[in-house]
Amino acid sequence: MTHVVSESCIKCKYTDCVDVCPVDCFREGPNMLVIDPDECIDCAVCIPECPANAIYAEEDMPADQLAFIKLNVELARAEGWKSITKRKPALPDADDWKDVMPKIQLLER
Numbered sequence: 001m002t003h004v005v006s007e008s009c010i011k012c013k014y015t016d017c018v019d020v021c022p023v024d025c026f027r028e029g030p031n032m033l034v035i036d037p038d039e040c041i042d043c044a045v046c047i048p049e050c051p052a053n054a055i056y057a058e059e060d061m062p063a064d065q066l067a068f069i070k071l072n073v074e075l076a077r078a079e080g081w082k083s084i085t086k087r088k089p090a091l092p093d094a095d096d097w098k099d100v101m102p103k104i105q106l107l108e109r
Contacts, residue, residue, distance in 0.1 A: 001058045002037035003046060004072050006065040008054035009033055010107050011097035012090055017046035017055060019087045027076045028084040030108035031091060036076035036083075051090075052098045067104075078109065 009032040017033070018026050025039035026046075035046075035055070047055045056062070058069055075081050097103065 001042050002040040002072075003035050003042065003044065004037075004056055004058050004061055004065075004069050005032065005034050006054045006056060006061070006068045007101065007104055008052040008098070009050075010103045011100075012052045012054070012094040014051045014090045014094060015084065015087045016049040016051060018084050020045045020049050021085075024083055024085045026084050027081040029075060029078075029081050032107060033084065034072040034075045034081065037073055038076075052094075075109065 011031050013028070013032055015026075015033065022043060022045070023039050023041050025036045025041075027034050027036055042057070044057065047057075056065070061069060091097075
């Protein structure tokens with residue numbers, strides 16, 4: 001199994017999770033992060049680090065977030081989505097967006 005970044009990350013892109021990842025499995029897009037399932041070792045250390053509560057074990061994904069399993073795979077392999085290995089500031093208005101749902105329509109690929 002792997003871990004998955006859900007919709008809650010969109011327009012936030014907190015990178016606290018990146019600092020604790022022992023295998024550098026996070027990929028960065030314009031306004032969210034995803035987890036590369038081929039790199040994730042299912043250690044779960046990233047889950048409690050996310051201020052937006054956006055990371056789930058694949059088997060624990062809420063029903064309304066299941067599409068993000070495939071989306072993480074797709075975007076982790078997409079051109080322009082590069083590995084991120086160091087923490088950086090969240091998006092400027094991340095705290096305003098943290099609890100807003102739905103926001104899939106705001107995803108920038």
